[in-house]
Amino acid sequence: MNENVSNQQDDFMFDDNDDLKVSEEDLNNPYLYCYKRRTAQRAKANANDVYIANNGQFILYVKRCKKLLLQQENCKEVVIHGLGAAIIPAIKLSLYLQKKIPNLVVSPNTGTEEIIDQYDPLRDDLEPVLRIRRCSSIHIRLTLNQ
Amino acid sequence: MSSPKNDKSTSKSTTTTTTTPTTTPVGNEKKKNFVVPRKIDINSFITARKIEISKFMRDFKVKKCNSRAFQSLPRYLRRRTMSHNIYRLPIYLRKRAQREIEKSEKQSMAQAEKRNVRKSRRRPAYLLRDYNRRQKQFKWLETHIWHAKRMKMINLWNYRVAQSISGKGVRATYRASSHYSTLYDASYHICIEITGLQNSIIQLFKLISPPLSSSETTIASRIYINGCREGSVNIYYPNRFPFHFICPSRFLWKQENSGALNLDSHQRMLWLWVHPSVVDQVMYILELESIRLSVTIKSLQDHLLRFELTGSKSHQILNNVLKPLKSSNATSTNNNNNSQLTSEQVWNVLGQLRTSSTLVTGTVLSLDTYDPRLICKVSEEISLQVGSVSTPPYMKNQDNTPSNLSMNDIIVNWNKICSQVAVSKLWSENERKLMKSNIQTNHSCNQQRKTTNLPTRESCKYSSPTVMLIQRDGALTRGYGSGWDIIIPSGWGMQFWLGLIYSGCWAIGLFDRDRSLLEQGLPSFPRDYPDTLVSRDYYETLNKDLIEKYKRTPPAKKTNYLLNGIYFPFEPCWNWILNLPLNQSISFDDNQTTTNTTKKSDKNEEEDEVEQQLKKKKHKNLLGDSKETNFKSQNYFVYRGNMALMLVSSSLEQNVKPNERGLVRVSIKMMNGGKPLPNSVIYQPLNKDVEILKSIKYQKNFRSREIELPKKMPTNPIDFYNQQERKPIGFVVNGEQSLARGVGSGIGYCSAIQFTELHKNAIEKSYSPSGFAYIQNPKSKLLDPVILTIQP
Numbered sequence: 001m002n003e004n005v006s007n008q009q010d011d012f013m014f015d016d017n018d019d020l021k022v023s024e025e026d027l028n029n030p031y032l033y034c035y036k037r038r039t040a041q042r043a044k045a046n047a048n049d050v051y052i053a054n055n056g057q058f059i060l061y062v063k064r065c066k067k068l069l070l071q072q073e074n075c076k077e078v079v080i081h082g083l084g085a086a087i088i089p090a091i092k093l094s095l096y097l098q099k100k101i102p103n104l105v106v107s108p109n110t111g112t113e114e115i116i117d118q119y120d121p122l123r124d125d126l127e128p129v130l131r132i133r134r135c136s137s138i139h140i141r142l143t144l145n146q
Numbered sequence: 147m148s149s150p151k152n153d154k155s156t157s158k159s160t161t162t163t164t165t166t167p168t169t170t171p172v173g174n175e176k177k178k179n180f181v182v183p184r185k186i187d188i189n190s191f192i193t194a195r196k197i198e199i200s201k202f203m204r205d206f207k208v209k210k211c212n213s214r215a216f217q218s219l220p221r222y223l224r225r226r227t228m229s230h231n232i233y234r235l236p237i238y239l240r241k242r243a244q245r246e247i248e249k250s251e252k253q254s255m256a257q258a259e260k261r262n263v264r265k266s267r268r269r270p271a272y273l274l275r276d277y278n279r280r281q282k283q284f285k286w287l288e289t290h291i292w293h294a295k296r297m298k299m300i301n302l303w304n305y306r307v308a309q310s311i312s313g314k315g316v317r318a319t320y321r322a323s324s325h326y327s328t329l330y331d332a333s334y335h336i337c338i339e340i341t342g343l344q345n346s347i348i349q350l351f352k353l354i355s356p357p358l359s360s361s362e363t364t365i366a367s368r369i370y371i372n373g374c375r376e377g378s379v380n381i382y383y384p385n386r387f388p389f390h391f392i393c394p395s396r397f398l399w400k401q402e403n404s405g406a407l408n409l410d411s412h413q414r415m416l417w418l419w420v421h422p423s424v425v426d427q428v429m430y431i432l433e434l435e436s437i438r439l440s441v442t443i444k445s446l447q448d449h450l451l452r453f454e455l456t457g458s459k460s461h462q463i464l465n466n467v468l469k470p471l472k473s474s475n476a477t478s479t480n481n482n483n484n485s486q487l488t489s490e491q492v493w494n495v496l497g498q499l500r501t502s503s504t505l506v507t508g509t510v511l512s513l514d515t516y517d518p519r520l521i522c523k524v525s526e527e528i529s530l531q532v533g534s535v536s537t538p539p540y541m542k543n544q545d546n547t548p549s550n551l552s553m554n555d556i557i558v559n560w561n562k563i564c565s566q567v568a569v570s571k572l573w574s575e576n577e578r579k580l581m582k583s584n585i586q587t588n589h590s591c592n593q594q595r596k597t598t599n600l601p602t603r604e605s606c607k608y609s610s611p612t613v614m615l616i617q618r619d620g621a622l623t624r625g626y627g628s629g630w631d632i633i634i635p636s637g638w639g640m641q642f643w644l645g646l647i648y649s650g651c652w653a654i655g656l657f658d659r660d661r662s663l664l665e666q667g668l669p670s671f672p673r674d675y676p677d678t679l680v681s682r683d684y685y686e687t688l689n690k691d692l693i694e695k696y697k698r699t700p701p702a703k704k705t706n707y708l709l710n711g712i713y714f715p716f717e718p719c720w721n722w723i724l725n726l727p728l729n730q731s732i733s734f735d736d737n738q739t740t741t742n743t744t745k746k747s748d749k750n751e752e753e754d755e756v757e758q759q760l761k762k763k764k765h766k767n768l769l770g771d772s773k774e775t776n777f778k779s780q781n782y783f784v785y786r787g788n789m790a791l792m793l794v795s796s797s798l799e800q801n802v803k804p805n806e807r808g809l810v811r812v813s814i815k816m817m818n819g820g821k822p823l824p825n826s827v828i829y830q831p832l833n834k835d836v837e838i839l840k841s842i843k844y845q846k847n848f849r850s851r852e853i854e855l856p857k858k859m860p861t862n863p864i865d866f867y868n869q870q871e872r873k874p875i876g877f878v879v880n881g882e883q884s885l886a887r888g889v890g891s892g893i894g895y896c897s898a899i900q901f902t903e904l905h906k907n908a909i910e911k912s913y914s915p916s917g918f919a920y921i922q923n924p925k926s927k928l929l930d931p932v933i934l935t936i937q938p
Contacts, residue, residue: 034362036507037658038503038504038505038506038557039503039504039624039625040504041499041500041504041553041554042500043500044500045918053624063787065544114554116504116506116554116558118506118507120363120368120369120507121363121368122362122369123363123367124363124364124366124367124368125368125370126368127561128368128369128506128561130506130557130559130560131558132554132555132558146762
């Protein structure tokens with residue numbers, strides 16, 4: 001069965017090319033397609049996971065991280081996650097915290113996430129298009145060295 | 147009754163009295179000329195007497211007040227136990243008191259005979275009869291009794307619906323809907339099954355849905371036609387667009403087996419989910435058109451249930467309750483030939499999904515599952531009480547076979563490899579009957595939970611349900627409001643409901659759901675759809691108590707709305723906003739009759755006959771005597787979809803003019819603090835306000851201002867409208883402090899003309915935000931600055 005599945009995956013590659021028939025121009029035409037970004041897949045967030053949004057307020061993230069690191073006893077580390085445009089605020093946040101809190105070890109980790117783009121046609125004769133877009137991400141682990 | 151002597155005397159007197167009134171107005175001269183009639187008409191004479199006497203006797207016999215004999219005594223003469231001991235009374239009252247006591251004893255005896263003892267009243271057969279009697283007018287949902295113990299219930303749309311959960315706050319419910327999962331029983335929505343050729347169904351929907359130019363996608367779109375996704379469509383009365391909006395609804399094409407390839411010549415099915423308040427209208431319209439198009443229409447009321455799960459945990463919770471049926475034969479070989487994944491495989495792969503908002507809007511998945519009572523985890527206390535186990539042993543060693551396929555690959559290639567996952571048994575009536583017929587008893591379920599093995603599909607003695615899962619998208623980013631809808635065969639409601647509740651869902655009621663929709667900025671039907679007639683009925687039923695309470699309250703203890711310049715504190719009046727006569731019931735009527743006459747000349751006479759038959763047959767009650775009374779529309783309409791968006795984009799060009807009867811839906815966001823409340827009036831900004839707006843640096847510095855009112859308030863709202871320099875342009879239908887956004891936000895409707903004016907002004911005077919306006923909450927004189935944004 002596994003073999004079959006792998007064969008299928010090969011087919012997907014082919015199918016993906018098939019999708020490319022719809023030109024980029026058409027996809028970005030607001031009269032033909034409506035774009036929706038699906039929520040990115042990620043693991044379930046624990047209390048010490050901080051996911052940064054690009055429009056979030058910086059000072060509130062600082063407060064939250066400080067509270068987790070300094071006030072809660074059983075929390076030894078905080079992980080800051082940034083995806084795409086939120087990478088820069090994530091780095092800023094970690095550096096700011098490093099400056100403010102002594103003995104803070106910062107260990108960043110980069111990765112690639114898959115984001116699903118949904119293009120819904122606005123006309124009846126067009127096919128819906130779904131695509132995987134790859135996007136870089138950062139996961140910064142902040143640990144208190146005591 | 148009365149002696150002849152008396153009769154004579156009365157007769158004399160009455161003859162004079164009866165004749166005099168006719169003569170009096172003419173004057174004294176006529177009185178002199180009056181001649182006593184020689185004959186008396188005995189019949190009329192006697193009947194007049196008879197009525198008089200019977201009235202007299204009635205007054206005599208019937209007691210006017212309910213006071214007892216001892217109550218006729220002054221207080222200082224009353225004594226203890228006088229009510230049942232006649233010897234405490236003075237002699238002249240004893241006889242009367244005796245009579246009263248006997249009478250009341252008789253009554254109480256009669257009552258006692260009727261009433262059964264509690265034990266017999268609680269017997270299942272008695273209860274069942276009682277329940278059936280109690281739901282004659284307002285039907286109960288399958289989960290009614292569970293709800294009635296925990297929620298406030300309300301009679302709406304011929305159903306008894308859960309209104310709001312008692313004992314849980316708004317904020318807690320919000321938190322549940324965003325971080326956990328809320329569960330709402332939407333089974334009162336009625337599914338209509340439409341069967342026919344694909345083209346004729348499409349034709350049917352062309353009639354009742356808005357024309358192509360104004361809607362994004364129709365029912366014939368390639369997204370929906372293969373049954374992979376559920377879509378939504380707005381239903382209008384045929385040939386009356388844009389007037390006479392009926393309701394928004396959801397539809398789903400039946401997914402065909404891959405064997406039946408030729409879809410065009412094949413009979414296809416479609417489910418249309420309609421709100422119960424308009425189901426009669428929709429059925430009538432569909433049936434009217436169906437005969438011409440040879441399409442069959444069938445209501446699946448009480449055949450299917452629909453639960454709505456909202457929140458990020460809803461997928462996880464469903465995973466705890468739904469377990470695909472195992473089959474003993476390896477059917478996978480069959481699959482591989484097809485290169486199609488089965489729904490079980492897909493569900494297993496999707497097990498790791500964090501939130502359902504990753505899936506594509508409206509994705510449909512059908513699953514044959516085990517009885518949820520065998521699968522779900524139950525708390526220790528409950529399982530002990532029923533003599534079962536909290537986690538069945540077979541659930542502990544679950545083997546989730548990891549698949550080579552990644553989840554994202556499946557989602558992206560859904561149309562190619564998952565084109566059979568929505569094929570469901572639920573579409574067939576026989577299968578539904580089978581599922582309902584042989585449900586395992588609770589006791590036997592509890593016993594089976596102790597065993598080590600689950601029965602396979604073939605060895606199972608009892609029926610197992612097939613459910614359909616439909617992804618629902620929220621309207622906010624980051625997935626708030628998204629979740630799953632599950633469609634369940636009837637009879638299985640309580641089993642699934644309890645399973646979901648045990649797995650951690652929070653049940654919510656109608657108002658909680660409205661609130662959750664408001665958070666997303668979505669209108670809820672019928673409350674936030676002013677161009678439907680049912681919305682007015684809804685307001686009437688809900689506002690009855692409010693208005694009565696307002697009338698009861700003394701003037702010093704209630705807001706004098708008139709002094710605030712608020713004429714419609716309980717229900718928005720859209721005619722006032724549009725500057726139409728207030729009590730104009732339907733101007734559209736003339737329009738409609740003309741269209742009707744033209745139609746009639748074009749169409750065959752056969753159709754009229756059909757219409758007549760329908761009138762006679764089914765819809766007698768609905769139609770009443772005159773058809774028009776029930777099929778009236780409001781005399782205004784709402785711009786929806788592309789039509790609404792076009793209003794704003796082309797506001798600078800002169801050619802596209804909004805209709806004077808048009809409304810647009812707007813979202814309201816407070817500029818600095820405060821919250822919009824329902825029935826607040828939206829006012830336009832004046833030039834001086836715009837100048838202030840331009841001069842300030844930050845929006846939060848913008849202050850509220852008091853409304854300019856005339857010294858003496860006119861009682862007529864139209865006079866007020868004409869006098870005011872600052873015109874009211876709309877109403878807020880629903881609003882609150884938004885917990886998701888952190889600002890007060892709401893939904894409102896504005897006059898289309900005035901709204902485009904706003905935009906024009908903003909562009910001409912170059913200020914931003916362009917949707918700057920004011921709202922006035924009914925209880926205050928302050929105008930609060932808001933930002934309006936048009937919503938398609």
